[in-house]
Amino acid sequence: MIELQKATDHPLDENVVFHVHGVTKIYQMGEVQVRALRGIDLDLYKGEFTVLLGASGSGKSTLLNILGGLDSPTEGHVIYGDRDLTRASEKELTAYRRYHVGFVFQFYNLIPSLTALENIAVVTEIAQSPMQPEEALRMVDLGDRLHHFPAQLSGGEQQRVAIARAIAKNPDVLLCDEPTGALDSKTGIVVLQALQRVNQELGTTTAVITHNAGIAQMADRVIHLADGRISQVDVNETKLAPSQLSW
């Protein structure tokens, strides 16, 4: 099995899942250089529910993509556990995503030709120690819609299938990109409840990016991004339950 190289020069606190150090990302867009990230330093801790909050263009998606192994920084290091993502090959990054990361997308990205159950199986079949797909669906309260195709599910249901798919492999970290972005607030809250339950029951480190400040209050920590920099970090002394949120 392909694993990431050890980053021995960056010993980490065992509670730190991600250690982001001096990360800069510059995109060459034609003749224009876009500086999406300008020197990010950040640690994410085990079991923590973090919200990365920022407006469009603040760099939050770029940061999430780098954390998820979908993109690499122009400068700086991202240490995952004791391994350096920035030095990983394409194959190593694929293995990293396969065994360690769960993704939830804004537009669900379910496979239309597979049923809810099969959309989860497609991931558990290639994972190392997954849970049963049925069990994952029960965690998001969809135990009765196992054999429905995406076209037969509502948006909220599709997103809960996507969450089940992300957690079914028992990932070390769950990365969610605007998970409620395509949903109305009522449905969005159901989705957030599912995310919170996973975080609490499985202890999965969860990072949610959003531009919706209303969601921030359910997080352990809120990291504000603006213009490619971390502008502010808030720690919520008292977290709200998703049902108490409104936007």
Added chain:
Amino acid sequence: MKALDKKLWRELWDMRMQALAIAMVIVSGVGIFIMSLSTLDSLYETRETYYRDHHFAHVFASLKRAPLSLVKRIEEIPGVDKVETRVVAYVNLDVEGFDDPVSGHILSLPDNSRGLLNQIYLREGRLPEPGRDNEIVLSEEFVQAHKLQPSDTISATINGRRKALTIVGVALSPEYIYQIAPGAMFPDPLRYGVLWIARQPLATAYDMEGAFNNVTLTLSRGTNEQTINEQDVIDRLDDILKDYGGIGTIARKDQFSNRFLTEELKQQRTIATIFPVIFFGVAAFLLNVVISRLIRLQREEVATLKAFGYSDLAVGMHFIKLVLLIVSLGVIIGIGAGIWMGKGMSNIYMVMYSLPYMIYVLKPQVIIAAALISMAVAVMGTLYAVYSAARLPPAQAMQPELPAKYHTTLAERMGLKRWLSQPTRMILRHVERRPLKSLMTTLGIAMACGIIMVSGFQEGSINYMVEMQYGLSQREDMIAIYTEPTSKRSLYSLQSLQGVEHAEGFRIVPAKLQFEHRFYRAAVNGIQPGGSLMRLLDTDLNIIELPKEGVVLTDYLAEMLHIKTGDMLTIEVLEGQRVTVQVPVVGTAKQYLGMNAYMRIEALNALLKEGYALTGALLSVDDIYQRDIYAELKEMPRVAGVVEHDSSIQSFYDTIAETILFFTFISTLLGSSIAFGVIYNSMRIALSERNRELASLRVLGFERSEVAYILLGEQALFTLIAIPLGFLIGYGLCAYMAFQFDSDLYRVPLVLGMNVYAFSALVVLLSSIVSAIMIWRNLAHLDMVAVLKSKE
């Protein structure tokens, strides 16, 4: 340039590989259409011009001997225009340094003339001087085959006397466009030639002074078209020549060389119809699929354009323009390719058929038809997709399409589900969701496979014909043909030659075979019963024992006459005492070449009311003595010619090897371009349709190979189903062509060897692999970041 047109060019550039793949299919369709039709037109035009300019006769007759005074009676037949008499003889030839038996026809030329009718085309040198008995004009094919040139000498056994002849000219003749020795299966320019010599010396040699043994004539204008008049002329001429040993008058359509050429043109016509239909069909399907996909991807753009106030017509025209651009590219390259292939093909025919020149004819209507058919097919194929895009209300078009609906497949419902991995289920469900598209894709690949098979079928058929004819039926090593019917004792002198293992005599008489109102001119062959050299075979290749009485017919002849075993066949013998008798048909023999009637030699001789006479003998000989035997046969005055099969067959294979290679090259090129066009486009479209799905899987940790499996697995499935289906289509195409090629000259057996199947499957697989490699490289660039943020 308008903004919309700029968009057009850029989009065309972005989809250039796909456009090229579509254009390639159109190139093939247009190319083969133009190649076939222009070759056909060129052959017809060249033949007509050649026939007209060289006064090719309308009616031909051979006889034993008639005085020149008879010409006047022939000229008086109503409808006859010009009459020319000749002296013609079949002779043995000798070319220094070439030991195989060589024979030829020697024809008289009027003094200082290329002839009144059937004028020769003098390629090189001059005509023989009047009265010179040692100057000849020789057929070009023969000259080229033996690398001879004017002033070289060959020798001929003219009426039993060996004579050295100097080549003074090299010529071609409309009468010998297809040069084939009597009784031979294939043209063999090394072993058969045509010679022209001054009339007087030839007449002297054959005791034909003031006489002739061959007459040809043209019909006056206006009567040529009316076959009833032509038949009338033939009947009257037959009647006149009856008393002079006439062996039957034939019309131009039955003239041997002309017949072969006509059959060849018929084959060309078959090819010219089948292939373009297939290619245009596949091209239309591809265009339809690609364009509807393109437009589906552009829904939002279409809506935006319409929101800006562009009319439906303007938006529709935009896409029609895109399609027409691609088609035009294909048509233009296709015309070029078609002309190139047409010229190549015409040149092959020119050489193959001893045509003095080739007038390459490219009719404007052929080009226009090719262009119009391609455009029409393309526009029709895209009209619906364009129409639905243009008519969508902008607001609706700006909405994303709903997620595609899928169902569990039949295979899963049948209980196979647990054996199938999720990616495999994705493949099957995707295939089943669009059954028509899947079917058409499979059919397109299958067509490609079938087309490639067509090229291989020729060779197998010829091998089988040769094996049947010369391996099983006619098993002699040599045939000695006598100058005239000879007694049975001649056989003993042949058998006594050193190295002759076995000899069997035969008797051949020309006859008119009739049943009810149908008749056919053929040779009645008297053969030795129980002989080992000449055997008749039935459909199951069992040997037919000839009964004491009765006649066995070539199966195709029996079909043509609608005669069955037990019916009485009327045989009108066209030589000697010209008896007419009725003989029962006792069976039919499977034969692929020619059409004949067979009887026991005693029975035939009894019919002819003659004693036991032979017109030739079949010999099996020891290889070591073959040359010596041939040398001795040549010295025998009553042996007019010797035919040897093995070397002729070998030389035939050498001649057609190039042609077959060309055909194989062309059809492989066409087949693989269809296969590639269909497979690449199908994959490319699948990739763009499933881009999001596949990128999502990559984000979820799927390897490139695992994602490729989903995409390429579907195409592999189509290809694997398409190959056996293609075998069926190929078999059908070959069977259809074989059926179309059948004539009284030859029947083409449908023989498809394993190699034919294997080759076409291989070409299709290679085309898929090439497409797959190209798609594999595209898969490296799946945009995983974009997929997180985009709607369907």
